[in-house]
Amino acid sequence: MVTVAVTAVAAALVMTGCSGGPSSPATDNVAGTPSSGASSTSKSTPTPTPAVVDVTPADGATGVKPTAPVVVKVSSGSLSEVSVKDAQGKAVEGKLANGTWTSKARLAPSTAYTVSVTAAGSDGTPATTTSRFTTLKPAVTATYGILYAGQTVGVGMPASIQFDSAVTTPELRAQVEKLVTVTTSPKTEGHWGWLDNRQLMWRPKDYWQPGTKVTVNAPLTGVQTGDGKWIANDDSASFTVGSSMISTVDIKNHVMTVTRGGQVLRTIPISAGRPGPETETRSGTKVIIRKEGTVIMDSSTIGIKKGEPGYYKIKTQSAMRVTWTGEYLHSAPWSVGSQGSSNVSHGCVNMAPENAAWMYANSKAGDVVKFTGSSRVFQPSEGIGVWQYSYANWVKQSALA
Template sequence: MAGVLAGVFAMALVAGCQGGAASPGTSAAGTGAAAGGTPSSSSSSTTTSVPAELDVTPADRATGVRPDAPVKVRAVSGKLSTVRVTDPDGKAVEGKLAQGAWTSTARLRPSTAYTVTVSAEGEDGTPSTTTSSFTTLKPKVTATYGILYAGQTVGVGMPVSIQFDSAVTSKAMRAEVEKRVTVTTSPKQAGAWGWLDDRQLMWRPVTYWKPGTTVSVRAPLAGLQTGPDKWIANDDSAGFTVGSMMISTVDIKAHMMTVRRDGKVIKVIPVSTGRPGKLTETRSGTKVIIRKEGEVTMDSTTLGIPKGKPGYYKEVTQSNLRVTWTGEYLHSAPWSVASQGNANVSHGCVNMSPANAQWMFDASKVGDVVKFTGSNRPFLPTEGIGVWQYTYDGWKAQSALS
């Protein structure tokens, strides 16, 4: 694991004064020393105040402190009153006081300076305030992530999706991420987190969402490590709303698509899907509309068919609904109208007439479910939003905590 635990040994901070309380914000080494030399002569007795002796970790002015290193403050003598650890914006780090010691309960942010302010009382009740500071490490890579579809109205098949810009490289690191993310739904629905791959953490309900559900996501991930010398620096939260239940079924063998909204058939559309072949056959499985892309240029070079070779094509298409990252769309195909409802002639997409494609585009939203049956080529979960390719028990097994 990258990073060096620097400066996390204890440093004793002692505030001393003569004949009264220490001034707020002062600290000094030593115990019970007179501030002004020998006591003056007096007929009355002089009492020496003894402030609390403190042990603070990380040490004052420490640098390169790991974000997962706890801040600890302990009273060697006397007792703690308050402990406050703040960043440059004044935001406090959460912590708890127990058995005479304070320990942070939240992770720190990388590349951040922190100030520790401690109020305490000596054994004789002498109050004092002590401050120290430290700086967390600056990682080589700051990991970033996003909560997808924030603020949108989505279909019943859209999972909560937290996507990282790069891999969360170990199962242990993915488990730490998973422990800190939460989903709240109204109405309440059971569900589970799982990883599609090492970049995509998703939460899906047992079955499709109930229409009208509101979903809120919290991802307080700052201070987590996701790889060698790679740390997250931000927290995030978001949510979305679930719209109507629209589920379409594409029968590849029958060349027909049946569209249902809230369980009722609202349209049956003749289609032409992928012609038989290793690269062109449409995948069977339960897919989700990933994006509404409108106009898209289809290029056979993405299938390994270069210009000048048999089967090459480059075509501008309309009314595109993406259902896989590997290039499958539902779209307008005026050139294949004669085959729609009769034969499969596409390179893997669902071809429709311009009018039907425009209707489907207008009626759909991201997250709507499109089921494909009748092909020997399976849809792999990582080829799109593949959470519904798992049984619920199978999906729970994708958790890093399982």
């Protein structure tokens, strides 16, 4: 508690009487005769009451949680102004109501703050006080990214926030979800949901309308994501939805049909993953995660080491990733003889070099690729799997559901 004393000085009043001329002997000291002259009545001046200011967190406090509010109260007076700033001068927003100022924003971890207060005592005389405190240093500073910022993406790309590590509990995921927002132009129905404890995505009810502008705002400074883990930054980003390019891979019939705006652009012979629990291409609705160009396919990344049966290490071109488990669309000159007739790959979609180059040139991240004809099912967290859910079931992926 900081007490601000506001003092005032009271002036003493001195009263002086004087005669108008020489005294008259006839009237001086006559018994029973009132004497003439001035009289006075003294008045006391109330002592001003100092403003008593209470600041929470206390002056000198350390290890303050970023979620702790800054509260400033005053008694025997009134608050005039409150400022809470970090060392760089960034202010913490707050609201004054019923004589109490309360911060509205969370604090940043590992940050020193200065609270400056101007208050007035009972006589209105202003006085100021300053206090300081420091927020806790997290064991881990949690980070995150808003994906596809500034890009033009396909109609299947959700707005995505990816955390570097797990947001560990449903309660913490709900807190994150309450804070993040998506704005779209034109207005689009959609909902947040979690693919897993690291991936938060906002999916439109149906595929995006081409030309839609999407902005994600993530004011997550001071949010806890786990035991000893706190976020130290806000972020925002926008992307634009491009043309509607949707392809269908018929695994059984070894063909991929590519459409744009509902019109067929090309039918491409393909070879998908050969039968087997580890090689069969997964059925389901995927989107192109990213275009990677030249990629070395190495079976050791999926547990088949050099010298073991089935080992391979091949350089591929025009590669576009559709799952995190290693499925790509790519050029495969070595399997041209099987394309259109049989499935011989390790799970990827093989195309002739000219078809793969065309596909690569005309595709973008977020383009939809639907796979049919396989008993092996694509799991949502194996890629950008938001379209594996009906919209009603996607809404249930929300931590607030």
